[in-house]
Amino acid sequence: MDRFQIGTVTVHRIEEWQGTFAPPSYLFQGYTPEGWDPHAEEFAPEYFDPATGHLYAFLQSWVLDTGKQRILFDTGAGNDKDRPNIPVFSNLQTDFLGNLARAGFQPEDIDVVVCSHIHIDHVGWNTRLVEGRWEPTFRNARYVLPLADRAYWDPDDAAAGPDGVGAAVNAGMYEDSVAPIVAAGRAEWAEEGFAVAEGITLLSCPGHTPGSMMLEVAGKDDNALFVGDVVHHPAQIYRPEWNSVFCEAPDQARETRRRVLDLAADRKALLVPAHFGGSHMARVLREGTGFRPVLGALGLS
Ligand SMILES: [Zn+2]
Secondary structure, eight states: OOEEEETTTEEEEEEEEEOOOOOHHHHHETTOOOHHHHHHHHHHTTTTTTTTTTEEEEEEEEEEEEESSSEOOOOOOOSOOOOOOOOGGGGGGOOOHHHHTTTTGGGGGGGGEEOSSOHHHHHHGGEEEEEEEEEEEEEEOOEEEHHHHHHHOOTTSOOOOOOOHHHHHHTHHHIIHHHHHHOOOEEEOOOTTOOTTEEEEEOOOTTTTOOOOOEEEOSSSEEEEEEETOOOOOOHHHTTTTTTOSSSSSSHHHHHHHHHHHHHHHHHHEEEESOOOOOSSSEEEEETTEEEEEOOOOOOO
């Protein structure tokens, strides 16, 4: 699904990367074979590669065209970024901007960039390398970023918090992908309820990072929740208690995931995570005291 409609908003999927990532036992904190095995077949091949035993993942962004504004949600890993502690996303050379052009957009057409959270694979194309300097890629855009992630990641902030996996994987990120946006005077810092456009609102989803936010798009008959990394993989719809190894605040991340899945089920909303393969989105049904995903035949207009 590379284009769909929510009310009057046309949504375009812009792919950056796809491939095998890591075994489920690496990504999921709380993984058990008993939790995974019953669903492994259902996830192959679009979400799990049985040949390698690795999860199959995507990096993708979304352009929301309201007719008045073009909003780019999440900006992937970016090209030329040195990520020594996560080689799979280090010094990528993808044709993301070519994919954006094929969807009908040049970088200067983007009016607003929104990052669900500050992690290397969500802020990468905020900047690109021009003559040895990191410059804003979307030169006419304002960039909306979660306020609570600023204090967490800005190395000049005394309250900066990351350690362990988060600090290692995201080393250098703030400097090459966020600080140049702030220096260019293009950053806006969002909190709960930030209105990006009419009917398009940011809601707080803390846990994966302190500032993580989801973008709610309310149409007349349908609505979508662009949830970033609240859910990485459909296994977490069956197992909301499974965090990813990259969740900065584990207890809060589990609580938020359950709350968001509740909301998606109650509203029959389209759940649009950052890294899903297959149809790249899901609906969430209740099953017993938990949930199950619907991954195909989503009834999109
Ligand atoms: Zn991510």
